[in-house]
Amino acid sequence: MSNLDPAFVRGLTRPRRDFLKLFGAAGGGLALAACGVEGKKQAPAKQSDVQKYWAGKTGKGHVDFANWPLYMDPKKPELKLFTQRTGITVTYKEVIQEAASFFAKIQPQLAAGQSIGYDIIVITNGIQFGQLVDLGYVAPLDHGKLPNFAKYADAAYKKESFDPGNVYSLPWATGITGIAYNPKYVKEEITSFASLFDPKYKGKVGMFSDTQEIGNFGMLALGIDPEKSTAADWQRAAEKLKQQRDQGVVRKYYDQGYVDPLAKGDIWITQAWSGDVFQKNLEGAGLKFVIPQEGGTIWTDNMMIPKTAENPVDAITLMDFFYDPKIAAGLAEYINYVTPVSAAKQVILQDAAKASGEDKKTLTDLAASSLVFPTPADYAQLRHYRAFKNPQEQKQYESIFQPIVTA
Numbered sequence: 001m002s003n004l005d006p007a008f009v010r011g012l013t014r015p016r017r018d019f020l021k022l023f024g025a026a027g028g029g030l031a032l033a034a035c036g037v038e039g040k041k042q043a044p045a046k047q048s049d050v051q052k053y054w055a056g057k058t059g060k061g062h063v064d065f066a067n068w069p070l071y072m073d074p075k076k077p078e079l080k081l082f083t084q085r086t087g088i089t090v091t092y093k094e095v096i097q098e099a100a101s102f103f104a105k106i107q108p109q110l111a112a113g114q115s116i117g118y119d120i121i122v123i124t125n126g127i128q129f130g131q132l133v134d135l136g137y138v139a140p141l142d143h144g145k146l147p148n149f150a151k152y153a154d155a156a157y158k159k160e161s162f163d164p165g166n167v168y169s170l171p172w173a174t175g176i177t178g179i180a181y182n183p184k185y186v187k188e189e190i191t192s193f194a195s196l197f198d199p200k201y202k203g204k205v206g207m208f209s210d211t212q213e214i215g216n217f218g219m220l221a222l223g224i225d226p227e228k229s230t231a232a233d234w235q236r237a238a239e240k241l242k243q244q245r246d247q248g249v250v251r252k253y254y255d256q257g258y259v260d261p262l263a264k265g266d267i268w269i270t271q272a273w274s275g276d277v278f279q280k281n282l283e284g285a286g287l288k289f290v291i292p293q294e295g296g297t298i299w300t301d302n303m304m305i306p307k308t309a310e311n312p313v314d315a316i317t318l319m320d321f322f323y324d325p326k327i328a329a330g331l332a333e334y335i336n337y338v339t340p341v342s343a344a345k346q347v348i349l350q351d352a353a354k355a356s357g358e359d360k361k362t363l364t365d366l367a368a369s370s371l372v373f374p375t376p377a378d379y380a381q382l383r384h385y386r387a388f389k390n391p392q393e394q395k396q397y398e399s400i401f402q403p404i405v406t407a
Helices: 007-011 030-033 047-054 076-086 099-111 129-134 145-151 191-196 211-223 232-245 259-264 274-281 312-321 325-335 346-352 357-368 376-380 392-407
Strands: 062-067 087-095 119-122 170-181 203-209 250-254 267-271 289-290 296-302
Touching: 030 274, 047 312, 062 312, 076 087, 076 312, 076 325, 099 129, 119 129, 119 392, 129 296, 145 312, 145 325, 170 191, 170 211, 170 274, 191 211, 191 232, 191 267, 203 211, 203 232, 211 232, 211 267, 232 392, 250 274, 259 267, 259 274, 267 274, 274 289, 274 392, 325 376, 346 357
Parallel strands: 062 087, 062 119, 203 250, 203 267
Antiparallel strands: 119 296, 170 267, 170 289, 170 296
16 A cells, blocks of 8 residues: 555645746746856766765765655655654655745855755756756765666656756656646647637637746747757747737736636636646546647656755665655655656555545546556657756746736
Protein backbone atom coordinates (compact mmCIF):
# COMPACT_ATOMS: atom_id res chain seq x y z
CA MET A 1 0.00 0.00 0.00
CA SER A 2 1.10 3.58 -0.52
CA ASN A 3 0.29 4.55 3.10
CA LEU A 4 -2.11 7.29 2.00
CA ASP A 5 -5.77 7.74 2.79
CA PRO A 6 -7.37 8.03 -0.67
CA ALA A 7 -9.89 10.45 0.81
CA PHE A 8 -7.16 13.05 0.71
CA VAL A 9 -7.36 12.93 -3.07
CA ARG A 10 -10.95 14.11 -2.96
CA GLY A 11 -10.01 16.87 -0.54
CA LEU A 12 -7.84 18.70 -3.05
CA THR A 13 -9.51 21.81 -4.38
CA ARG A 14 -6.76 23.97 -5.86
CA PRO A 15 -3.31 23.43 -7.28
CA ARG A 16 -0.40 24.58 -5.19
CA ARG A 17 1.14 27.21 -7.43
CA ASP A 18 0.59 30.58 -9.04
CA PHE A 19 2.25 30.31 -12.44
CA LEU A 20 2.06 34.05 -13.08
CA LYS A 21 4.54 34.51 -10.27
CA LEU A 22 6.31 31.18 -10.61
CA PHE A 23 8.14 32.04 -13.79
CA GLY A 24 8.47 35.70 -12.90
CA ALA A 25 6.23 36.66 -15.79
CA ALA A 26 5.93 40.26 -14.74
CA GLY A 27 9.43 40.64 -13.41
CA GLY A 28 11.44 37.50 -12.73
CA GLY A 29 14.36 38.79 -14.75
CA LEU A 30 13.97 42.23 -13.21
CA ALA A 31 14.01 40.72 -9.75
CA LEU A 32 17.29 38.99 -10.47
CA ALA A 33 18.79 42.11 -11.92
CA ALA A 34 17.68 44.09 -8.88
CA CYS A 35 19.41 41.56 -6.66
CA GLY A 36 22.65 42.24 -8.47
CA VAL A 37 22.99 38.59 -9.46
CA GLU A 38 26.02 38.66 -11.64
CA GLY A 39 29.08 36.51 -11.85
CA LYS A 40 31.02 34.20 -14.07
CA LYS A 41 29.04 31.31 -15.47
CA GLN A 42 30.31 27.99 -14.17
CA ALA A 43 31.48 25.31 -16.56
CA PRO A 44 29.35 22.13 -16.53
CA ALA A 45 30.33 19.74 -13.78
CA LYS A 46 32.70 16.92 -14.68
CA GLN A 47 33.02 13.58 -12.96
CA SER A 48 36.05 14.91 -11.15
CA ASP A 49 33.88 17.73 -9.75
CA VAL A 50 31.38 15.17 -8.51
CA GLN A 51 34.11 13.15 -6.82
CA LYS A 52 35.65 16.26 -5.28
CA TYR A 53 32.35 17.45 -3.80
CA TRP A 54 31.30 14.13 -2.31
CA ALA A 55 34.74 12.97 -1.13
CA GLY A 56 34.79 12.41 2.62
CA LYS A 57 31.16 13.38 3.17
CA THR A 58 29.13 11.14 5.47
CA GLY A 59 25.58 11.04 6.73
CA LYS A 60 24.61 12.97 9.86
CA GLY A 61 21.12 11.58 10.33
CA HIS A 62 18.99 14.60 9.40
CA VAL A 63 17.59 16.48 6.38
CA ASP A 64 16.07 19.96 6.13
CA PHE A 65 13.70 20.04 3.14
CA ALA A 66 12.17 23.16 1.55
CA ASN A 67 9.20 22.65 -0.79
CA TRP A 68 6.09 24.36 -2.21
CA PRO A 69 2.72 24.18 -0.40
CA LEU A 70 0.36 21.25 -0.98
CA TYR A 71 3.08 19.03 -2.39
CA MET A 72 2.81 16.32 0.26
CA ASP A 73 0.10 14.83 2.46
CA PRO A 74 0.10 16.94 5.67
CA LYS A 75 0.48 13.72 7.68
CA LYS A 76 3.78 13.15 5.82
CA PRO A 77 3.52 9.34 5.65
CA GLU A 78 6.43 9.13 3.21
CA LEU A 79 8.79 10.99 5.53
CA LYS A 80 7.73 8.91 8.52
CA LEU A 81 8.47 5.75 6.55
CA PHE A 82 11.84 7.14 5.45
CA THR A 83 12.81 7.77 9.06
CA GLN A 84 11.66 4.27 10.05
CA ARG A 85 13.77 2.71 7.32
CA THR A 86 16.91 4.82 7.66
CA GLY A 87 16.88 6.49 11.05
CA ILE A 88 17.27 9.84 9.27
CA THR A 89 14.93 12.53 10.58
CA VAL A 90 13.43 15.18 8.27
CA THR A 91 12.29 18.72 8.89
CA TYR A 92 9.89 19.59 6.06
CA LYS A 93 8.81 23.18 5.44
CA GLU A 94 6.48 24.61 2.78
CA VAL A 95 8.42 27.85 2.41
CA ILE A 96 8.64 28.27 -1.39
CA GLN A 97 5.74 30.45 -2.47
CA GLU A 98 7.29 31.95 -5.60
CA ALA A 99 10.55 31.16 -7.39
CA ALA A 100 12.08 34.61 -7.87
CA SER A 101 11.50 35.76 -4.28
CA PHE A 102 12.83 32.48 -2.85
CA PHE A 103 15.95 32.79 -4.98
CA ALA A 104 16.39 36.40 -3.89
CA LYS A 105 16.21 35.29 -0.26
CA ILE A 106 18.81 32.52 -0.48
CA GLN A 107 21.17 34.07 -3.06
CA PRO A 108 23.25 36.26 -0.70
CA GLN A 109 23.98 33.29 1.59
CA LEU A 110 24.86 31.03 -1.32
CA ALA A 111 27.11 33.70 -2.81
CA ALA A 112 28.89 33.96 0.54
CA GLY A 113 29.32 30.19 0.77
CA GLN A 114 26.97 29.94 3.74
CA SER A 115 24.27 27.41 4.55
CA ILE A 116 20.72 28.48 3.71
CA GLY A 117 19.28 26.10 6.30
CA TYR A 118 17.98 23.60 3.75
CA ASP A 119 19.56 20.48 2.27
CA ILE A 120 16.93 20.00 -0.46
CA ILE A 121 15.14 22.76 -2.35
CA VAL A 122 12.52 22.27 -5.10
CA ILE A 123 13.02 24.58 -8.08
CA THR A 124 11.05 24.73 -11.34
CA ASN A 125 12.86 24.72 -14.66
CA GLY A 126 13.20 28.37 -15.57
CA ILE A 127 15.52 31.28 -15.00
CA GLN A 128 16.05 30.65 -11.28
CA PHE A 129 17.03 27.06 -12.00
CA GLY A 130 19.54 28.27 -14.56
CA GLN A 131 20.97 30.87 -12.19
CA LEU A 132 21.51 28.30 -9.43
CA VAL A 133 23.43 26.09 -11.84
CA ASP A 134 25.32 28.80 -13.70
CA LEU A 135 26.52 30.51 -10.52
CA GLY A 136 27.72 27.23 -9.02
CA TYR A 137 25.28 27.28 -6.12
CA VAL A 138 24.10 23.65 -6.32
CA ALA A 139 25.92 20.37 -5.82
CA PRO A 140 26.59 18.00 -8.72
CA LEU A 141 24.81 14.74 -7.94
CA ASP A 142 26.62 11.47 -7.31
CA HIS A 143 24.53 9.01 -9.32
CA GLY A 144 26.25 6.14 -7.54
CA LYS A 145 24.04 7.10 -4.61
CA LEU A 146 20.84 7.06 -6.70
CA PRO A 147 19.97 3.40 -7.47
CA ASN A 148 16.19 3.92 -7.37
CA PHE A 149 16.43 6.84 -9.77
CA ALA A 150 18.56 4.78 -12.15
CA LYS A 151 16.10 1.90 -12.06
CA TYR A 152 12.69 3.59 -11.92
CA ALA A 153 12.90 7.12 -13.36
CA ASP A 154 11.21 7.34 -16.74
CA ALA A 155 13.53 7.93 -19.67
CA ALA A 156 11.88 11.29 -20.44
CA TYR A 157 13.23 12.65 -17.15
CA LYS A 158 16.82 11.63 -17.83
CA LYS A 159 17.20 13.82 -20.89
CA GLU A 160 15.45 17.08 -20.02
CA SER A 161 16.95 19.97 -21.93
CA PHE A 162 17.46 22.19 -18.88
CA ASP A 163 19.60 19.56 -17.08
CA PRO A 164 20.66 16.76 -19.45
CA GLY A 165 21.73 13.69 -17.55
CA ASN A 166 20.39 15.07 -14.25
CA VAL A 167 23.73 16.52 -13.28
CA TYR A 168 22.19 18.85 -10.70
CA SER A 169 18.57 17.83 -10.23
CA LEU A 170 15.99 15.07 -9.93
CA PRO A 171 12.32 15.70 -10.83
CA TRP A 172 9.85 15.93 -7.98
CA ALA A 173 6.68 16.31 -10.05
CA THR A 174 5.63 17.49 -13.48
CA GLY A 175 2.66 19.11 -15.14
CA ILE A 176 1.44 19.72 -18.69
CA THR A 177 0.05 22.86 -20.28
CA GLY A 178 -2.46 22.04 -23.00
CA ILE A 179 -6.01 22.92 -24.01
CA ALA A 180 -9.11 22.24 -21.93
CA TYR A 181 -12.66 22.63 -23.17
CA ASN A 182 -16.18 22.11 -21.95
CA PRO A 183 -18.00 19.61 -24.20
CA LYS A 184 -21.35 21.05 -23.14
CA TYR A 185 -20.57 24.03 -25.33
CA VAL A 186 -17.83 22.83 -27.69
CA LYS A 187 -19.33 20.04 -29.74
CA GLU A 188 -16.33 19.31 -31.96
CA GLU A 189 -13.26 17.36 -30.91
CA ILE A 190 -10.46 19.83 -30.20
CA THR A 191 -7.09 18.78 -31.59
CA SER A 192 -5.28 21.97 -32.61
CA PHE A 193 -4.21 25.40 -31.43
CA ALA A 194 -6.31 26.74 -34.28
CA SER A 195 -9.38 26.41 -32.05
CA LEU A 196 -7.97 28.98 -29.61
CA PHE A 197 -7.82 31.47 -32.49
CA ASP A 198 -11.14 30.53 -34.12
CA PRO A 199 -13.56 33.52 -34.41
CA LYS A 200 -16.53 31.22 -33.78
CA TYR A 201 -15.39 31.06 -30.14
CA LYS A 202 -15.11 34.85 -29.90
CA GLY A 203 -15.35 35.97 -26.29
CA LYS A 204 -15.29 32.39 -25.01
CA VAL A 205 -11.53 31.68 -25.07
CA GLY A 206 -9.28 31.81 -22.01
CA MET A 207 -5.54 32.41 -22.23
CA PHE A 208 -2.86 32.63 -19.56
CA SER A 209 -1.37 35.91 -18.42
CA ASP A 210 2.02 34.25 -17.86
CA THR A 211 4.32 35.40 -20.65
CA GLN A 212 6.13 32.09 -21.01
CA GLU A 213 2.86 30.20 -21.23
CA ILE A 214 1.26 32.37 -23.91
CA GLY A 215 4.59 32.75 -25.68
CA ASN A 216 4.98 28.98 -25.89
CA PHE A 217 1.51 28.56 -27.33
CA GLY A 218 2.01 31.34 -29.83
CA MET A 219 5.22 29.71 -31.03
CA LEU A 220 3.86 26.15 -31.08
CA ALA A 221 0.87 27.35 -33.11
CA LEU A 222 3.36 28.55 -35.72
CA GLY A 223 5.38 25.34 -35.67
CA ILE A 224 8.25 26.87 -33.68
CA ASP A 225 10.05 24.86 -30.98
CA PRO A 226 10.16 27.24 -27.96
CA GLU A 227 13.36 25.67 -26.63
CA LYS A 228 15.21 26.66 -29.80
CA SER A 229 13.42 29.93 -30.45
CA THR A 230 14.96 33.28 -31.34
CA ALA A 231 13.89 36.87 -30.79
CA ALA A 232 12.50 36.90 -34.33
CA ASP A 233 10.35 33.86 -33.43
CA TRP A 234 9.05 35.69 -30.36
CA GLN A 235 7.99 38.61 -32.52
CA ARG A 236 6.12 36.34 -34.93
CA ALA A 237 4.32 34.61 -32.09
CA ALA A 238 3.45 37.92 -30.45
CA GLU A 239 1.86 39.17 -33.66
CA LYS A 240 -0.37 36.11 -33.82
CA LEU A 241 -1.40 36.54 -30.20
CA LYS A 242 -2.12 40.22 -30.73
CA GLN A 243 -4.44 39.37 -33.59
CA GLN A 244 -6.26 36.91 -31.34
CA ARG A 245 -6.67 39.64 -28.70
CA ASP A 246 -7.62 42.46 -31.06
CA GLN A 247 -10.28 40.32 -32.76
CA GLY A 248 -11.99 39.85 -29.38
CA VAL A 249 -11.48 36.11 -29.32
CA VAL A 250 -9.99 36.15 -25.82
CA ARG A 251 -12.42 36.73 -22.98
CA LYS A 252 -9.74 37.04 -20.31
CA TYR A 253 -6.07 36.38 -19.56
CA TYR A 254 -6.03 34.22 -16.44
CA ASP A 255 -3.41 33.55 -13.81
CA GLN A 256 -5.08 30.79 -11.77
CA GLY A 257 -8.84 31.14 -11.69
CA TYR A 258 -9.87 29.79 -15.08
CA VAL A 259 -11.21 26.36 -14.11
CA ASP A 260 -14.48 27.46 -12.52
CA PRO A 261 -15.39 29.78 -15.45
CA LEU A 262 -14.68 26.87 -17.81
CA ALA A 263 -16.93 24.53 -15.83
CA LYS A 264 -19.71 27.17 -15.64
CA GLY A 265 -19.55 28.04 -19.32
CA ASP A 266 -18.23 31.60 -18.98
CA ILE A 267 -15.43 30.38 -21.23
CA TRP A 268 -15.68 27.32 -23.43
CA ILE A 269 -12.08 26.61 -24.33
CA THR A 270 -8.83 27.67 -22.69
CA GLN A 271 -5.18 27.13 -22.02
CA ALA A 272 -5.06 24.79 -19.05
CA TRP A 273 -2.82 22.89 -16.66
CA SER A 274 -3.26 19.14 -16.43
CA GLY A 275 -3.51 18.97 -12.63
CA ASP A 276 -6.29 21.57 -12.55
CA VAL A 277 -8.44 19.66 -15.01
CA PHE A 278 -7.93 16.30 -13.32
CA GLN A 279 -8.84 17.76 -9.92
CA LYS A 280 -11.90 19.60 -11.27
CA ASN A 281 -13.11 16.43 -12.94
CA LEU A 282 -13.02 14.67 -9.58
CA GLU A 283 -15.95 16.98 -8.80
CA GLY A 284 -17.78 15.72 -11.90
CA ALA A 285 -17.08 18.70 -14.18
CA GLY A 286 -16.63 16.52 -17.27
CA LEU A 287 -13.99 18.77 -18.84
CA LYS A 288 -11.74 17.57 -21.65
CA PHE A 289 -7.97 18.10 -21.71
CA VAL A 290 -5.87 17.60 -24.83
CA ILE A 291 -2.29 18.06 -25.93
CA PRO A 292 -2.67 19.81 -29.29
CA GLN A 293 -1.28 18.10 -32.36
CA GLU A 294 1.28 20.90 -32.65
CA GLY A 295 2.58 20.13 -29.16
CA GLY A 296 2.17 21.20 -25.55
CA THR A 297 4.32 22.44 -22.69
CA ILE A 298 5.86 20.35 -19.93
CA TRP A 299 7.22 21.89 -16.74
CA THR A 300 9.12 20.12 -14.00
CA ASP A 301 9.71 20.91 -10.34
CA ASN A 302 13.13 19.60 -9.37
CA MET A 303 14.91 18.59 -6.19
CA MET A 304 18.35 20.18 -5.85
CA ILE A 305 21.01 20.19 -3.14
CA PRO A 306 22.59 23.57 -2.35
CA LYS A 307 26.38 23.32 -2.45
CA THR A 308 26.46 24.68 1.10
CA ALA A 309 24.06 22.03 2.45
CA GLU A 310 24.96 20.75 5.89
CA ASN A 311 23.56 17.26 5.25
CA PRO A 312 24.10 16.41 1.58
CA VAL A 313 24.53 12.66 2.03
CA ASP A 314 21.26 12.37 3.94
CA ALA A 315 19.63 14.65 1.35
CA ILE A 316 20.62 12.55 -1.64
CA THR A 317 19.46 9.45 0.22
CA LEU A 318 16.02 11.03 0.67
CA MET A 319 15.90 12.17 -2.97
CA ASP A 320 16.48 8.61 -4.13
CA PHE A 321 13.88 7.30 -1.66
CA PHE A 322 11.14 9.17 -3.55
CA TYR A 323 11.87 7.05 -6.63
CA ASP A 324 10.69 3.89 -4.89
CA PRO A 325 7.47 3.17 -6.86
CA LYS A 326 5.44 2.77 -3.66
CA ILE A 327 6.57 6.16 -2.42
CA ALA A 328 6.02 7.79 -5.80
CA ALA A 329 2.52 6.30 -5.87
CA GLY A 330 1.69 7.81 -2.50
CA LEU A 331 2.71 11.26 -3.68
CA ALA A 332 0.74 10.92 -6.91
CA GLU A 333 -2.36 9.83 -4.99
CA TYR A 334 -2.22 13.04 -2.97
CA ILE A 335 -1.03 15.72 -5.40
CA ASN A 336 -2.43 14.37 -8.72
CA TYR A 337 0.44 15.74 -10.80
CA VAL A 338 2.51 13.77 -13.27
CA THR A 339 4.93 11.44 -11.51
CA PRO A 340 8.38 10.74 -13.01
CA VAL A 341 7.98 7.10 -11.94
CA SER A 342 5.60 5.26 -14.26
CA ALA A 343 5.93 2.09 -12.14
CA ALA A 344 3.83 3.92 -9.54
CA LYS A 345 0.81 3.23 -11.74
CA GLN A 346 0.82 -0.47 -10.85
CA VAL A 347 1.00 0.37 -7.15
CA ILE A 348 -2.01 2.68 -7.46
CA LEU A 349 -3.94 -0.08 -9.23
CA GLN A 350 -3.08 -2.43 -6.36
CA ASP A 351 -4.34 0.18 -3.90
CA ALA A 352 -7.52 0.52 -5.97
CA ALA A 353 -8.08 -3.24 -5.86
CA LYS A 354 -8.03 -3.11 -2.05
CA ALA A 355 -10.26 -0.04 -1.82
CA SER A 356 -14.02 0.23 -2.16
CA GLY A 357 -16.69 2.69 -3.21
CA GLU A 358 -15.65 6.19 -4.23
CA ASP A 359 -12.04 5.63 -3.16
CA LYS A 360 -11.78 2.67 -5.52
CA LYS A 361 -13.10 4.72 -8.43
CA THR A 362 -10.84 7.68 -7.65
CA LEU A 363 -7.71 5.52 -7.57
CA THR A 364 -8.71 3.62 -10.69
CA ASP A 365 -9.32 6.88 -12.55
CA LEU A 366 -5.99 8.24 -11.31
CA ALA A 367 -4.07 5.25 -12.64
CA ALA A 368 -5.87 5.44 -15.98
CA SER A 369 -5.38 9.17 -16.46
CA SER A 370 -2.90 10.42 -19.04
CA LEU A 371 -2.83 13.64 -17.01
CA VAL A 372 -0.88 11.74 -14.33
CA PHE A 373 0.71 9.02 -16.48
CA PRO A 374 1.31 10.48 -19.94
CA THR A 375 1.88 8.02 -22.76
CA PRO A 376 5.14 7.93 -24.75
CA ALA A 377 3.22 9.62 -27.55
CA ASP A 378 2.21 12.41 -25.14
CA TYR A 379 5.80 12.97 -24.06
CA ALA A 380 6.90 13.14 -27.68
CA GLN A 381 4.57 16.14 -28.18
CA LEU A 382 5.76 18.13 -25.18
CA ARG A 383 8.29 20.97 -25.11
CA HIS A 384 9.96 22.90 -22.30
CA TYR A 385 10.05 26.65 -21.81
CA ARG A 386 12.77 28.71 -23.43
CA ALA A 387 15.85 28.61 -21.19
CA PHE A 388 17.05 32.21 -21.06
CA LYS A 389 20.77 32.83 -21.20
CA ASN A 390 20.63 35.77 -18.79
CA PRO A 391 18.20 38.25 -17.20
CA GLN A 392 18.63 40.61 -20.13
CA GLU A 393 17.37 38.02 -22.58
CA GLN A 394 14.36 37.30 -20.40
CA LYS A 395 13.56 41.01 -20.16
CA GLN A 396 13.64 41.19 -23.96
CA TYR A 397 11.23 38.26 -24.13
CA GLU A 398 8.90 39.84 -21.56
CA SER A 399 8.94 43.18 -23.35
CA ILE A 400 7.55 41.41 -26.42
CA PHE A 401 4.82 39.35 -24.76
CA GLN A 402 3.84 41.33 -21.66
CA PRO A 403 2.00 44.09 -23.59
CA ILE A 404 -0.36 41.47 -25.00
CA VAL A 405 -1.84 40.63 -21.61
CA THR A 406 -1.70 44.12 -20.10
CA ALA A 407 -3.01 46.24 -22.99
